[in-house]
Amino acid sequence: EVQLVESGGGLVQPGGSLKLSCAASGFIFSDSFIHWVRQASGKGLEWVGHIRSKANSYSTEYAASVKGRFIISRDDSKNTAYLQINSLKTEDTAVYYCTRDGGAWNFDYWGRGTLVTVSS
């Protein structure tokens, strides 16, 4: 069974940093692209970025709104992807989901998300 489990969320002050994790199981993680999507309370989904597989040089892409502050990485030996968020702003407050790229231009499996709250 495919599972994605996010962790690492919490309360952080503006200007701080946080590193979220996405632990995967039930599929060949190293072959998969992983995306991060966030959702502020009562708002819509926002694609944040993704990381490709080793075969694709672990390359990354980011939404313009987060480029330069967010860094996506992965450790295939741990079947885990990461989202490093720097210089946190109050508008970064959201539930952060990781989702697997199904290989057919879709996000086929989703985690339950982890809540990041940015507040002083």
Added chain:
Amino acid sequence: QTVVTQEPSFSVSPGGTVTLTCGLSSGSVSTNHYPSWYQQTPGQAPRTLIYTTNTRSSGVPDRFSGSILGNKAALTITGAQADDESDYYCVLFVGGGIWVFGGGTKLTVL
């Protein structure tokens, strides 16, 4: 900046048919945008319904279908049921490895 547009809300009667759309602020949506659709109920993670325009995800009832209608992607629900009441999101591949979600449509079944 690319903006993906969706109707903010829609209402359908039980047993009725509704078509939700997904457009671009500038230009037309085509199959090359690989439109996909996701259903989300409050407090839950999104669920994949449709991908690559019209392919139903595993386990999705055939009352859900996807298409391109005119210059937009479309999600049609035929024979709406009470538990279809959810938020629906489309997402488009806009090139350069970038994806953009629409603002979502809140569907009411009443």
